[in-house]
Amino acid sequence: MPMSEVPVDDFRAVFAELARGAADRDRTGEHPYGLVAALGEAGFGKLRVPVEYGGYDVDLPTLFALLAEAGEADSNIPQIWRGHFTTTEILRRESDCAVRDRWSSAIGDGAVFGNAQSEPSTVGASTRDLSTHVRETVDGRYVSGTKFYSTGARFADYIRAAVADGAERRFVVLPARHPGVTHVDDWDGIGQRQTGSGTTVLADVPVEDLGDIGRGDDAVRGLDSFVQVVHLANLVGIARNLVSDTVELVRGRTRTSLHGLTQVAAEDPEVLGVVGRIQASALTAETLLTHVAQRLEDAHAADDERGFAATYLTVSTAQVAIVDAVLDAASSAFHAVGSSAVRNCVGLDRHWRNARTLASHNPVVYKPRIVGDHLVNDVYPNSGYYQQP
Structure with missing residues (x-):
């Protein structure tokens, strides 16, 4: 899609609002919920989504240039969106057509993803390092566990979570606003204070249909x-x-x-x-x-x-x-x-x-x-x- 059709002016209008309040939010601890949502409504989240799914399909230099502009306005913003854009990159290489179609279309329609990959105790890539597991039932699959550094999850519609599923470590898609999801605002870092990078507690949260994402080395x-x-x-x-x-x-x-x-x-x-x-x-x-x-x-x-x-x-x-x-x-x-x-x-x-x-x-x-x-x-x-x- 030509850059002339990408609503960059709309993004920059939100960036300007973000810049005006960034220092105050850093002092008060206020999260920029409304402005993150405004960026999503302007189409920021579908920058890398292919055109056939309703996205803008910009190249990587354009994406990173816009993320630098967002960081200039408020450095919390690129980090909040980092998990989302990582998901769109995975979907661009997703080998399962049904999975790719489902979630690329959802993002093209405005859905936003957050991240819940890490745990304080994890040291490697093995399933034994993850406390977050998938439980199989006759009604479906459910995830329970505790995640940290779950940046962007509290701003999102869906969460891409790393889980132990049997002997495999994989990503699954979870609904971010399910009653079994608790977003704990306990990130106490010296910086990046409004990224929501705290704890996410998952209690029997259902895995979405076609919710296995990024399987195989090629996807990542x-x-x-x-x-x-x-x-x-x-x-x-x-x-x-x-x-x-x-x-x-x-x-x-x-x-x-x-x-x-x-x-x-x-x-x-x-x-x-x-x-x-x-x-x-x-x-x-x-x-x-x-x-x-x-x-x-x-x-x-x-x-x-x-x-x-x-x-x-x-x-x-x-x-x-x-x-x-x-x-x-x-x-x-x-x-x-x-x-x-x-x-x-x-x-x-x-x-x-x-x-x-x-x-x-x-x-x-x-x-x-x-x-x-x-x-x-x-x-x-x-x-x-x-x-x-």
């Missing part, structure tokens, strides 16, 4: 890179917001330092240098995001396992650089504004807290070694989507 091929690039797009959005907030604070600063070279902060060479370096970090992150988004798009077009592995290495390399650049910028911004920047009412700290929280996903500490092992020893990493805790 490339997802290890995809889920990481969503976070990288979000970090780009944070970096942009950090630049604009710092510029605004410097322009409004009326005090200067004893050792300042001017009486006006907006004319101080050191202060201006800090702002310039923050912009350099933001540009670094943006450029790398554009690069890895196109690499992932190319890998999907080629549909080659080695190509996906090479893309994962590129994404991992970009992750190291983007995390370093954005965290450094989020810390350096305080040099430009002085002690007034640490006040809660200013909200500058939320950029570092949110970036630090995002950077802690898919731990970056392991990525340089993976990249180095490939360069020195020609070792390619295995796909790790099912192994992510």
